[in-house]
Amino acid sequence: MHQEKLLNIKEVAEYLGLSEEKVKRLVSAGDIPAYKIAGLLLRFKKDQIDQYKRKIISGDTTQAIPASFRIERKAGAARRAFAKEEAAVPYSVMEKLEDFLYYNDFYILSLILLLLVLFAIFDM
Numbered sequence: 001m002h003q004e005k006l007l008n009i010k011e012v013a014e015y016l017g018l019s020e021e022k023v024k025r026l027v028s029a030g031d032i033p034a035y036k037i038a039g040l041l042l043r044f045k046k047d048q049i050d051q052y053k054r055k056i057i058s059g060d061t062t063q064a065i066p067a068s069f070r071i072e073r074k075a076g077a078a079r080r081a082f083a084k085e086e087a088a089v090p091y092s093v094m095e096k097l098e099d100f101l102y103y104n105d106f107y108i109l110s111l112i113l114l115l116l117v118l119f120a121i122f123d124m
Contacts, residue, residue, distance in 0.1 A: 006035065006043035008099070016053060041099055 012032070013020045024042075026032040033048045101108070 004045060006037075006095075007046055007049065008044075008102070009042055010102070012044050012049055015049060016056075037099075041103075 007015070009020050009023050012018075013023045016023070018026075023032065027034045027042060032044070032052055034042045034044055037043050
């Protein structure tokens with residue numbers, strides 16, 4: 001079985017030549033299809049991003065993404081159906097680790113720096 005690699009926000013932003021904030025706004029507006037992983041992390045299918053990019057190039061962004069690809073924000077059956085589709089997308093341990101490091105790198109580096117400073121102060 002072929003596992004499709006899902007793109008993260010940074011990769012989509014670079015691919016489309018946009019900022020990460022602009023990508024998030026487009027997702028919120030429903031212009032770019034996205035999948036929520038673990039309820040927090042947005043992931044994108046490359047073929048859907050390619051479809052959106054072709055629509056941008058052609059100048060037709062009004063119908064760039066079919067409504068069926070947009071993030072469902074409604075309660076009830078539509079949300080449960082989206083959750084089932086989301087659960088079907090494989091998300092490896094390495095991808096989880098990459099995401100953790102990507103979103104928490106500042107805190108990890110700050111903690112290391114703080115520990116080094118404390119070690120330097122109390123070791124003398």
